[in-house]
Every structure is written in structure tokens, then in C-alpha cells.
Amino acid sequence: MDVEAPLIAKKAEAGQFVIVRVDERGERIPLTLVDWDKDRGVITLVYQAVGLTTRKLSEKKEGEHILDVVGPLGNPGAAEKFGTVAVIGGGVGVAAAYPRAKQLRQKGNYVISIIGARSSNLLIFEDEMRSVSDELYISTDDGTKGRKGFVSDVLRDLLQGGRKIDYVFAVGPTVMMRAVAKVTKEYRVKTDVSLNPIMVDGTGMCGACRVRVGGETKFTCVDGPEFDGHQVDFEELLTRLNTYREEEAMALERYVKRGGGED
Amino acid sequence: MSGKPKLKRVPMRELEVSKRIRSFDEVALGYNEEEAIAEAERCLQCKNPKCVEGCPVGINIPKFIRHIRNREYEEAIKTIKLANNLPAICGRVCPQENQCEGRCVLGIKGDPINIGGLERFVADLELSRGFEVPEKAPDTGRSVAIIGSGTAGLTAAGDLAKMGHNVVVFEALHEPGGVLTYGIPEFRLPKRIVKAEVGYIEKLGVKIETDVVVGKTLTIEDLFQEGFDSVFVGTGAGLPAFLNVPGENLCGIYSANEFLIRVNLMKAYKFPYESDTPIKVGSENVVIGGGNVAMDSARCALRLSQKNVTVLYRRTEKEMPARRDEVRRAREEGVNFRFLTQPVGFLGDDRGQVRKVECIRMRLGEPDRSGRPRPIPIEGSNFYVDADAVVVAIGQRPNPMIPKTTPKIKVDERRGTIIVNPETLETSFKGVFAGGDIVTGAATVISAMGAGKKAARSIHKSLVK
Numbered sequence: 001m002d003v004e005a006p007l008i009a010k011k012a013e014a015g016q017f018v019i020v021r022v023d024e025r026g027e028r029i030p031l032t033l034v035d036w037d038k039d040r041g042v043i044t045l046v047y048q049a050v051g052l053t054t055r056k057l058s059e060k061k062e063g064e065h066i067l068d069v070v071g072p073l074g075n076p077g078a079a080e081k082f083g084t085v086a087v088i089g090g091g092v093g094v095a096a097a098y099p100r101a102k103q104l105r106q107k108g109n110y111v112i113s114i115i116g117a118r119s120s121n122l123l124i125f126e127d128e129m130r131s132v133s134d135e136l137y138i139s140t141d142d143g144t145k146g147r148k149g150f151v152s153d154v155l156r157d158l159l160q161g162g163r164k165i166d167y168v169f170a171v172g173p174t175v176m177m178r179a180v181a182k183v184t185k186e187y188r189v190k191t192d193v194s195l196n197p198i199m200v201d202g203t204g205m206c207g208a209c210r211v212r213v214g215g216e217t218k219f220t221c222v223d224g225p226e227f228d229g230h231q232v233d234f235e236e237l238l239t240r241l242n243t244y245r246e247e248e249a250m251a252l253e254r255y256v257k258r259g260g261g262e263d
Numbered sequence: 264m265s266g267k268p269k270l271k272r273v274p275m276r277e278l279e280v281s282k283r284i285r286s287f288d289e290v291a292l293g294y295n296e297e298e299a300i301a302e303a304e305r306c307l308q309c310k311n312p313k314c315v316e317g318c319p320v321g322i323n324i325p326k327f328i329r330h331i332r333n334r335e336y337e338e339a340i341k342t343i344k345l346a347n348n349l350p351a352i353c354g355r356v357c358p359q360e361n362q363c364e365g366r367c368v369l370g371i372k373g374d375p376i377n378i379g380g381l382e383r384f385v386a387d388l389e390l391s392r393g394f395e396v397p398e399k400a401p402d403t404g405r406s407v408a409i410i411g412s413g414t415a416g417l418t419a420a421g422d423l424a425k426m427g428h429n430v431v432v433f434e435a436l437h438e439p440g441g442v443l444t445y446g447i448p449e450f451r452l453p454k455r456i457v458k459a460e461v462g463y464i465e466k467l468g469v470k471i472e473t474d475v476v477v478g479k480t481l482t483i484e485d486l487f488q489e490g491f492d493s494v495f496v497g498t499g500a501g502l503p504a505f506l507n508v509p510g511e512n513l514c515g516i517y518s519a520n521e522f523l524i525r526v527n528l529m530k531a532y533k534f535p536y537e538s539d540t541p542i543k544v545g546s547e548n549v550v551i552g553g554g555n556v557a558m559d560s561a562r563c564a565l566r567l568s569q570k571n572v573t574v575l576y577r578r579t580e581k582e583m584p585a586r587r588d589e590v591r592r593a594r595e596e597g598v599n600f601r602f603l604t605q606p607v608g609f610l611g612d613d614r615g616q617v618r619k620v621e622c623i624r625m626r627l628g629e630p631d632r633s634g635r636p637r638p639i640p641i642e643g644s645n646f647y648v649d650a651d652a653v654v655v656a657i658g659q660r661p662n663p664m665i666p667k668t669t670p671k672i673k674v675d676e677r678r679g680t681i682i683v684n685p686e687t688l689e690t691s692f693k694g695v696f697a698g699g700d701i702v703t704g705a706a707t708v709i710s711a712m713g714a715g716k717k718a719a720r721s722i723h724k725s726l727v728k
Contacts, residue, residue, distance in 0.1 A: 007480050021437055027529070027539045028437075052539055068437040070474040200529065200540075203435050203476055203664060205445075205501040206521035210512055217505065217512060222663075236512055239615030243514045247534070247541035254535055262537075 001057065006041030008033075008071045014103035015077030015194065015226055018043070019202040021068035022056040025262070029053045030199045030221070032096035032171070033072055043069075046095035046124070052252045059260065073202045074225045078192060079103050082167035084110045086158070086189075087133070088151050088180055090172025091117055094125045096194060100169050102132040110134050112165070114154045116176075120145035152179035159187045166190070170229065174238050181229030191229035195220050197237060198244070211237050270373025273302040275380050277592075284566055284596050287449040287532055291355070291588075294377075296334075299384040303331040305369065306376050313366035314378060319713035322346040324363055324378055331381055337395075339385045344397065347382075347712065348421035348467075349414065349460045351390055352443060354383025355452050357709045358586055390459050396466050400427035405726045408433060408491040410477045410665065413441020414708045415497030415699025417464050418715030419722070424467040426723045431491075432469060435476040435664075438528060441499055443708070445528040446520075448559050450566075451589070454527075478668035483695060493694050493722045496672075496681060497715060500700035501662035505655055506551070510609030513617040515543060519556045519656035526563045544568035545651030549620055551575050551606055552656035553583035558590060560654040561598045572598045573648065577605040577625050577638040601648070603627075605640060609653065620648045659705045672697075680704055687721040688714065696722055 008018060017030045029051075035044035049058035060066065077100050085104050089097030094115045105111045113133035117123040118141045130136050137154045138146030147154055151172070159165065165187075170180040171194040184191040197209040197220050204222035211220055212233035218224065276292040277283075283290055294302060306328045314324045323342050330339035343350045359365070359379040367375030389395075406429040409416045417439075420430045438444050440457045465471060475481060477498075486494055503518030505511055517525075522542070525531040529540035548564040550557050553576035565572045574593070576583060579602045583590060594600070601622075608621040624644035627636035666674040666681060673682045673691035681690055681697040688696045698714030700706055 007475070011480060025530075025533075025538050068474050070435070070437070070476060071479065073476065073479055200521060200524055201436060203479075203501075204662070205503070206524050207503050207505070207518040208521045212512060217507075236615070240512065240514055242615075243543065244541045247543070251535045251539055251541070 001045050001047070001060070002042050003045060003066060003069055004041055005043050005069050005071075008069065009036040009038050009041050009043050012036040012043060012072045013076035014079065014099040016072035016074050017202075017225060018045070018069050018071030019073060019199070020045070020053070020057070020066060022053055022060075023067050026056065026067065027053050028068075028200055028202065030073070030196070030202055032194070034095045034098055046092060048092040051248050052255050055252065055255065070202070074221060075223075077103070077169065077194070077226050078167075079107050081108045082190075084112065084163075084165050085167040085169065086112045086114060086155060086165050088114045088155065088168065088170040088172070089125070089129070090115070090151050090170075090176040091122070092124065093172030093176070093194075094123070094129060096171045097169070098125055098128050098132065100171070101129060104169070105132050105134070109167075112158070112163075113137070114139070114151045116140060116146070116151040116154075118142065150179060151176060152183050155180060156183045159183065159189070168192075168229075169226075170194075174234060174241065177229060178234040181232070181234070185230050192226045193229040193232060194226050195224055195232065195237065197240060211240075268307055268369060268373075269305045270369065272305070272374035272377050273298045275377065280595050283450065284569070287566060289453050290450050290592055293387055294380050294384045299331055299381055300334070302377050303328045303381060306332075307368060309368060313368060314363040314376075317362040317364075317366035318346075319362065319709045320346045320716055322363075322382075327385065328376070328378075328381060331385060336385050336388050340389045343382060343385065346716075348418055348464060349712065350382050351386035351456045352414075352452065352460055353709060353712070354379050354381075354386050355456070356447060358707055360587065362709065390456070394463050394466060397425065399425050399467065402429070403427040403727060405429070405492045406431070406490065407493045407495065407722060407726075408486045409495045409497065410483075411435075411441060411497040411499055411699075411701075412439035412461070412471055412473075413497060413499050413699065414443065414711040415499070415701075415715040415718075416441070416495065417461065418712045419495045419497065419698070419719045420469045421464045421467050422716055422719035423722060424464070424469045426719070428723070428726065430469045432471045433475040433477050433481070434471060434473045436528065437473050439471050439473060445524045446556070446559070448523070448527055448563050450562065451559065476664065478664040483665070483669050483692065487694070492726055493696065495715075495718050495722060496665050496690070496695060496697040496701055497699045497711070498662045498665050498701045499711075500659040500705035502660040502679070503655070504658045504660055506606060506657065508606060508608045510611060510617070511655070513609050513611040514615050515545065515617040515651055516609060516653045516655065519552070519560050519654050520659065522560050522563065522654045523556070526567070532563070532567055542567065543652060544570070546570040547649040548572045548652045548654075549575060549648060549650040550654045550656055552658070553578065553585060554656065554658070555585045555589060556659075557654075557656035558585045558593050560656050562593050562596060564652065564654065565596055565598055568652075574598060574600045575604045575606060575620070575622065575648065576600065576602050578627065578635060579603060582635045603638070604648075605638065607645065609650075610647075617650055617653055620650045620653060622646055622648055659700075661701050661704060665701070678704055687725075688718045689721065689725075694725070
């Protein structure tokens with residue numbers, strides 16, 4: 001989805017995100033900045049319509065408005081010349097991996113991208129990723145495209161085969177990032193992961209997004225969203241992500257039942 | 264008035280407890296005309312009024328009270344608004360007992376005048392009739408950017424607009440008002456009041472831009488480049504403090520900021536009917552802290568859960584910083600208090616959900632830097648309090664967004680506050696002024712207002728010289 005937001009487009013950097021509120025009754029949710037065009041004043045957001053807010057977003061038609069978009073928030077990702085880097089995206093996170101792959105390549109890195117999804121029909125951003133990668137690998141859980149298995153399996157194969165990788169960036173489902181971090185810890189490759197906890201204000205005021213990193217509590221919105229994958233307490237993050245699971249399901253169900261709009 | 268002054272204040276009507284705890288409706292109902300006049304008539308009209316000395320913005324209190332007595336309500340509101348742009352808010356949430364009312368001579372033998380109640384009466388009357396926009400100075404051609412639309416920012420904006428400057432306020436959240444909007448609950452400060460008083464500031468010609476995080480969307484340097492002549496930073500104390508004890512990241516543990524933002528700004532108390540933002544309370548709700556934010560959190564938790572709410576505070580009731588009236592109301596509504604109790608950790612179940620607070624008993628020792636007796640843990644006195652929702656309301660620190668993104672602004676590293684020239688409120692970045700909680704650390708609405716007014720005066724001076 002392209003959104004007109006000239007101030008955000010002007011300041012955006014790879015790794016940052018925006019907070020979106022669709023309508024008056026809406027939640028505030030974070031979405032990674034996938035692309036931006038400073039000249040046209042447009043930002044690109046990608047989401048999967050799984051919850052109420054993303055579903056409402058998916059029902060927006062061209063030319064309609066989103067009530068609030070604020071950003072760019074969080075810190076830009078590490079944009080150094082590492083040498084050979086692996087950029088890993090899973091599920092809707094492939095879109096979030098794209099700006100980082102693009103940026104790391106611009107910095108002169110050799111970019112190996114590994115993208116994956118549950119099944120081939122859910123794989124997104126393949127062409128975009130190919131356009132900013134020196135090598136591209138694909139995996140699907142069910143084997144309908146690329147290697148059968150997980151992105152972390154592809155990474156393991158590469159490392160096992162003796163490929164020298166100097167830096168890994170991973171974004172996607174928390175369990176995927178945990179698996180990637182586990183592999184790279186074994187091979188001692190510096191790894192950043194982009195976390196996706198529950199957020200409310202996104203500017204450091206509420207602490208809903210707090211995570212433990214290296215034994216210290218950090219706010220993902222202002223201290224992250226990228227952290228050293230070897231230091232992140234993924235178990236705690238997974239637990240906290242489930243806080244409102246029942247409420248989220250209930251809100252979506254009510255919305256579907258009433259056929260959209262107000263209650 | 265004749266004879267001896269009446270020592271008892273005219274009581275303010277309150278919503279009955281059974282109705283309070285089932286809604287977020289305002290609790291204090293305000294004075295009607297008859298009550299306001301009766302209360303105004305108690306005023307001694309001191310020649311040398313102590314109350315004015317106690318008011319951080321110097322409202323001519325005896326004068327506006329005299330106008331109420333004479334039923335000259337328009338004159339009364341004009342008198343207040345010379346010094347205070349947000350009287351319906353201040354009448355409700357100022358800690359008058361420590362300020363104007365605390366100095367009232369009648370308080371020596373009886374009840375001080377209910378100055379806040381009278382201020383609220385005339386302010387509400389004006390709200391119901393519609394504002395009269397005061398005369399503004401001619402356009403100076405100068406523009407000022409205000410960062411943060413809380414009390415300090417709105418006050419500075421209103422005064423600067425009256426002085427003839429073009430003023431734009433930048434707000435990070437989607438609604439203006441700062442703490443007035445996201446922090447103080449509906450039952451203590453209805454949001455229609457905040458909206459109306461923000462509307463008054465806009466009528467003065469102030470533009471409010473929401474969804475702009477200065478430091479991220481725009482920097483202070485960008486603002487100067489865009490042509491602003493001066494900048495005021497009023498970004499408040501938005502960084503929540505945590506206890507830093509084991510288990511604090513369990514599910515069900517909220518900072519007071521998160522809890523109140525969900526309830527007040529996101530309207531989680533209307534979930535799932537009119538709001539998409541959920542909140543979770545339980546049958547045993549615990550609030551940690553003894554200030555107004557703790558009382559607000561406890562009373563929200565009570566309304567949301569209709570179950571047990573317990574406030575844990577490490578000193579005794581006497582040392583609680585919360586307003587007495589709010590403590591009384593919380594108690595009337597059924598909030599429990601456990602004093603001399605300090606949490607030292609949280610225990611959860613196998614799903615990562617908080618279940619118990621581990622506490623230690625405290626005793627009071629010698630006074631500390633704050634002048635209150637220092638709480639000292641009693642070794643070996645640990646015990647457990649059941650909890651399935653916890654709100655940590657032990658204070659807020661200055662919002663680090665501007666200090667972190669503006670290296671030219673000098674900051675007190677330990678307190679996180681912006682350092683200013685105490686005379687002018689100018690920071691180390693020329694042309695950038697700051698005031699309110701971002702300079703003092705978390706304080707009151709009225710002290711932020713005092714700072715906003717002071718900054719407006721010195722910004723004005725720097726622009727027209």
C-alpha cells in the first residue's frame with residue numbers, strides 16, 4: 001500500500017517504522033517502512049490482513065484516507081560495509097527485509113537474501129528482493145517453492161558448506177528470528193533481528209514493547225526495533241505477544257459479523 | 264456579608280458511589296449558581312490576599328470571586344483568563360489545597376474557600392455559552408513552534424498568539440492535550456472539557472499539528488529552517504519508571520502510562536464496542552505507588568474490573584503525594600490500601616501471566632531528601648499479594664526524545680531534564696526555550712502552566728526587541 005506522507009518519506013531510513021491508526025475507534029499499530037519516495041512524498045507499507053486493523057487497512061480503496069500515520073520511528077538499521085551479508089525475511093517480513101537488503105547492497109556489501117513463507121502462494125516480494133540481492137534463496141514450509149523447510153535451514157546449509165558470512169539481518173515471525181539467531185550463534189555471525197512486539201504510542205511513553213536484551217529491559221520503539229539477536233530473550237517476547245490473543249480474535253470476529261463499519 | 268464568616272465550605276455534589284464505579288462519568292459535579300454564590304460570599308476579600316501568592320500563575324482570585332458574588336460572570340471569567348487560558352481544566356485538577364486554598368486565611372479556623380470549585384463554575388458557564396475571543400495584539404510577523412500540546416505548550420501557545428505571533432503546536436500523539444488527554448481519566452477531567460479548552464487556544468489563532476514527532480518527523484533545526492523564529496519545548500515527563508525487579512515483564516504488568524493511555528487516549532474501556540484497543544484487568548488488581556497517577560490507575564482498574572483493587576505504597580497514608588480528595592474518593596469506591604509495602608518481585612504462571620507480587624514490609628526512618636521519612640525494608644518480612652493485573656505508578660521521567668535528538672540542548676544527565684536559564688527559560692540552544700515537566704521533572708498541571716506563561720513572556724521579549 002502506498003501512502004502519501006511527505007514528511008515521513010523525507011526522513012525515512014531503512015529499519016524504521018510508522019504507527020498507523022485507521023479510523024476514530026482504531027488501534028495504533030506499528031508497520032515497517034518498506035519503501036519511500038522522497039520526491040513524490042509517498043511511503044510504502046506492506047501488511048498481512050490477519051488482525052482487525054490490518055483487515056481494515058486491506059479494505060481501504062485507492063484515494064481513501066488513513067486517519068493517522070506517524071513516523072519515521074525507531075532507529076535505522078546498521079548500514080556498514082560488513083563484506084558478505086545474509087538478509088533473511090519470513091512471511092510478511094520479507095517486505096520488511098527489502099529496504100535493509102537494498103541499503104546494505106548500496107553500502108557495498110555482497111547480499112545473499114533468503115526469503116521464505118509457509119507456502120508458495122504466500123511468498124511475497126520475490127522480484128523486489130531479487131533486484132537488490134546478489135544471490136537469492138527461497139524456502140517454503142511445505143516445499144511448494146524452493147527448499148522445503150525454513151529460512152534458517154537454508155542459512156545453516158550455507159554456513160555448513162563453508163560460506164563466509166559477516167553479518168546477518170533477519171525479520172519475520174518471532175520463532176523464525178529465534179531459529180536464525182540460534183544458527184548464527186553457533187557460527188558466531190553478528191546478527192540483528194527486527195522485533196515486532198505489541199506497541200501503543202511508539203515514541204517511548206508506554207513500555208508495552210519492552211523486551212529483555214542482554215538481561216536489560218529495552219523499549220523496542222525507541223531503543224530498537226533492531227537488536228542483537230544473540231542477546232534477545234525470545235521466550236519472553238513470544239509470551240508478551242500473546243497477551244491480547246483472545247481479545248484480538250474477538251474484536252475481529254465482531255467486525256466480520258457486523259460486516260464492517262461501526263458497532 | 265455580615266457578621267462572622269461562615270467556616271464551613273459549601274459542599275460540592277458528587278456522583279453517588281454506586282453510579283461512579285459503573286461508569287467513567289465525572290465524579291465531582293461542580294457548583295450550581297446558588298451554591299457558587301454562597302461559597303463566594305464566604306470570601307473575606309482580604310486586602311493582602313494570600314491566595315494570589317499561592318497561585319503559580321497569579322490569578323486575581325479575590326476579584327473574580329467578587330464578580331461571582333455580584334453575578335458578573337463574564338467579568339469573572341475575564342479576570343481569570345488574564346492569567347489562565349485553561350480554567351475549566353485547572354479548576355478540576357490543580358492541587359489547590361497546596362496552593363491558593365492552602366494559603367486562604369479561612370483555612371486557619373475552618374475550611375478555605377473552594378477556589379477551584381469557583382473557578383470551575385465560571386469556566387463551565389463560559390463553555391456552555393461559547394467563548395468570547397479576546398482582542399489580540401497586531402500580527403508581529405514572527406512565528407513560534409511549540410513542541411508538545413500539554414499544559415505547558417498550550418499555555419505558551421495561547422499567550423504567544425495573544426501577543427500577535429503566529430504559533431504552530433506539534434503533537435506526537437493523534438490527539439492534543441498531553442497528560443490532560445492521555446493521562447487524567449474521564450471521571451476526573453472529561454475529555455470534552457479538554458477539547459473545548461484546546462478549541463479556545465485554536466480560536467486564538469494557534470495551529471495544532473498532530474502526528475508529528477519532533478526529533479523524528481522533523482528536528483528542531485528543520486523548524487528553524489522552515490522559518491520559525493523561536494521554539495518552545497514542552498514535551499513533559501512521558502518516560503515511565505519501572506521498579507527494575509524480577510518478573511516485571513510478565514504479561515499483565517503495565518506501566519501507569521500504558522494503562523492510562525489505553526484507557527484514556529485509546530478508550531479501551533469501550534472495547535470491543537466503540538474502541539479496538541483492548542486492556543486486561545483481573546479479579547485481583549494491584550497498583551503500585553501513592554501519587555495521583557496511582558489513584559487514577561486504581562480507580563480505572565476498579566471501573567474496568569468491578570473486582571478487587573489494592574494500592575501498595577511504601578510509606579504511610581500521611582506521606583502519599585496524591586490529593587486527599589482523590590484518596591478519599593478512591594476509598595469510597597472500594598479501593599484497598601496496603602501501606603509500608605514495597606514490591607520486590609513478581610511471580611507468574613506457566614503462561615507468563617503475573618499471579619503474585621512479592622512484597623517486603625517497610626518501616627519509616629529519618630527524613631530523606633524529599634523531607635519525608637525514608638522507608639526502610641524490614642529484613643525477612645517478605646509476603647505475597649495476589650495479582651493478575653499490576654499497574655506500576657511510581658513516577659515518570661522527562662521524555663528523552665528531544666534531548667536524544669538535539670545534541671545542542673544541554674541536559675542534566677542524572678535527572679534527564681533540560682537545563683535552562685532560570686530567568687528566561689532559554690536552553691543552551693539559542694532561540695530554543697523549555698518549560699514544564701521536561702525541565703522540572705514530573706510536577707503539576709499548574710506549575711507547567713506557570714512555566715508556559717513565563718516562557719511566552721521571554722520568547723516575546725526576544726522576538727520584539
